[in-house]
Amino acid sequence: MGTSDDGDVRGQLLAGVELGGTKCICLLGTGPADVRALEELPTQHPDLTLARIEAVLDGWRAGAGFAALGLAAFGPLDLDRRSPRYGWVARTPKPGWSGTELAPRFARRYMLPVAIDTDVNGAALAEGRWGGAQGLADFGYVTVGTGIGVGLVVNGRTIGGANHTELGHIRVVRIRGDEFPGICPFHGDCLEGLASGPAIAARTGSDPDTLAPADPVWAQEAHALAQLCHTLVLAAGPRRVFLGGGVMSGRPLLFTLIRQCLQESLNGYPATPEVGAGIGSFIVPPALGQLAGPLGALALAQDALLRAVPMRGA
Amino acid sequence: MGTSDDGDVRGQLLAGVELGGTKCICLLGTGPADVRALEELPTQHPDLTLARIEAVLDGWRAGAGFAALGLAAFGPLDLDRRSPRYGWVARTPKPGWSGTELAPRFARRYMLPVAIDTDVNGAALAEGRWGGAQGLADFGYVTVGTGIGVGLVVNGRTIGGANHTELGHIRVVRIRGDEFPGICPFHGDCLEGLASGPAIAARTGSDPDTLAPADPVWAQEAHALAQLCHTLVLAAGPRRVFLGGGVMSGRPLLFTLIRQCLQESLNGYPATPEVGAGIGSFIVPPALGQLAGPLGALALAQDALLRAVPMRGA
Numbered sequence: 293m294g295t296s297d298d299g300d301v302r303g304q305l306l307a308g309v310e311l312g313g314t315k316c317i318c319l320l321g322t323g324p325a326d327v328r329a330l331e332e333l334p335t336q337h338p339d340l341t342l343a344r345i346e347a348v349l350d351g352w353r354a355g356a357g358f359a360a361l362g363l364a365a366f367g368p369l370d371l372d373r374r375s376p377r378y379g380w381v382a383r384t385p386k387p388g389w390s391g392t393e394l395a396p397r398f399a400r401r402y403m404l405p406v407a408i409d410t411d412v413n414g415a416a417l418a419e420g421r422w423g424g425a426q427g428l429a430d431f432g433y434v435t436v437g438t439g440i441g442v443g444l445v446v447n448g449r450t451i452g453g454a455n456h457t458e459l460g461h462i463r464v465v466r467i468r469g470d471e472f473p474g475i476c477p478f479h480g481d482c483l484e485g486l487a488s489g490p491a492i493a494a495r496t497g498s499d500p501d502t503l504a505p506a507d508p509v510w511a512q513e514a515h516a517l518a519q520l521c522h523t524l525v526l527a528a529g530p531r532r533v534f535l536g537g538g539v540m541s542g543r544p545l546l547f548t549l550i551r552q553c554l555q556e557s558l559n560g561y562p563a564t565p566e567v568g569a570g571i572g573s574f575i576v577p578p579a580l581g582q583l584a585g586p587l588g589a590l591a592l593a594q595d596a597l598l599r600a601v602p603m604r605g606a
Numbered sequence: 607m608g609t610s611d612d613g614d615v616r617g618q619l620l621a622g623v624e625l626g627g628t629k630c631i632c633l634l635g636t637g638p639a640d641v642r643a644l645e646e647l648p649t650q651h652p653d654l655t656l657a658r659i660e661a662v663l664d665g666w667r668a669g670a671g672f673a674a675l676g677l678a679a680f681g682p683l684d685l686d687r688r689s690p691r692y693g694w695v696a697r698t699p700k701p702g703w704s705g706t707e708l709a710p711r712f713a714r715r716y717m718l719p720v721a722i723d724t725d726v727n728g729a730a731l732a733e734g735r736w737g738g739a740q741g742l743a744d745f746g747y748v749t750v751g752t753g754i755g756v757g758l759v760v761n762g763r764t765i766g767g768a769n770h771t772e773l774g775h776i777r778v779v780r781i782r783g784d785e786f787p788g789i790c791p792f793h794g795d796c797l798e799g800l801a802s803g804p805a806i807a808a809r810t811g812s813d814p815d816t817l818a819p820a821d822p823v824w825a826q827e828a829h830a831l832a833q834l835c836h837t838l839v840l841a842a843g844p845r846r847v848f849l850g851g852g853v854m855s856g857r858p859l860l861f862t863l864i865r866q867c868l869q870e871s872l873n874g875y876p877a878t879p880e881v882g883a884g885i886g887s888f889i890v891p892p893a894l895g896q897l898a899g900p901l902g903a904l905a906l907a908q909d910a911l912l913r914a915v916p917m918r919g920a
Binding site: 431444446457522526530560567 | 682686696697743745758761763765766768769772774775776777778779792793833836837839840841842843844845871872873874875877878879
């Protein structure tokens, strides 16, 4: 596809929807420098939530319009293109959402290019396009909040095999003596079960936002998240890993602890600059901040439109 | 590049060298159905080993010749194309081999297209081209022997970020009560430190080949390798995972135990057929058997030649 086509596509108005565990953000624009509208809704029962999202999108369609739609959703999603449920929510602990149709529902309604991926893969793509991973082909995006989600870009693309990346559910070693049973309904003491926001609350009996930086829970948290970073380094050789979400936001000390734990755990192997002298620019907060998620949905819309261009010309 | 070019390339005679921890295998041919020559050498000091490999290749060059060379080597390797030491052995516990030049040395000598990757990435590519992963874009290849190596193909390509895949060095949870300190010189009780052939020998005081199928060490081994498979599933969504190497070879019961442990560990999440009803064709031995490694080197040679074709025509 030619440069002029790409240029046309990049100027088009797009809609993106980030479906999060607690809230949904609908965004209309062409990129971070040109956000025309932003609507936030609580995530409730799927029927109600999706109807409210459609009401927002219907309004935008009736106004300036949009050329494509991107959906960046909490997982797990069925992203196997050979599956009859491609673009649906798969089996999830989130009440009412297992087996909810997403992408095909919106494609039927708006008859436009629609793309779907996980919220964290979307956020990773947004960091690659407009944020802190521009020019990088291999990087990761982690969110630590209600759950722990991981998006991975490998050779410039997100992973699309039998399932999308779900590294929040790996099992990790503990600090000796830590016997907290974990809260993941599937795996008990997997990473998400040990270190998500609700896990911290269950460990301490306190809202994580009220815990002092010196609280011993942060050493456990850093140790657990460093194990994830250790695994990420050895799995996919990322050039950078973004750590976002409510638990990471505004906690520079937690970043410092994670960097220390990661270097101790890897102990010089592999001997790359990223996990050596460059650790400070390797484990970083998202450059796009809170907008990484909804801008991820916009990046997916842009990709959907780019893929559709040759078809429109045919 | 056109079909006829591809056809030309696929018929060309190629040389592949698998540099393993204990032996090196040099192979001349066009694929598994057409192996013209195979030479096996012990892996000794790098100067001696590489000179003996060159003597084999010199002989083949003086005879039928070869159009490209593939190197599939134990790691860690520097595979960062921006690095001045691209294609060298990086820092390794293997005595004498840290900082050994590999690919550029052979490129200078033979003035032909040369490709290099890890032995396990090579084996994965060979399984994709000629073996049990034909038609799959996402799969993994694990070898369990002197070390534990993991090759990963994602979206049809191996990973080439800051470092290649090294998932043999992840940290894994233990069976309760297992206090073996591990033998990895970098990480102590990482997976390789707990479950490689030498680790089994250190645990039991016996050569793994002499241990009965009912020995309790195999339950520990299956638990550790199932943790790797758990992580692989969540990292890269593979469609199939091959388990090869000396520790896996001829041990169908170990495969059964690993499949059971993996399903228990994942506990239905993610809910894909691969780790559900299809588990028996998901965790499998290499279809190419012992030749997966050297054929991996040949697959790399073929790739090097395919990449060089447009340059030759220019």
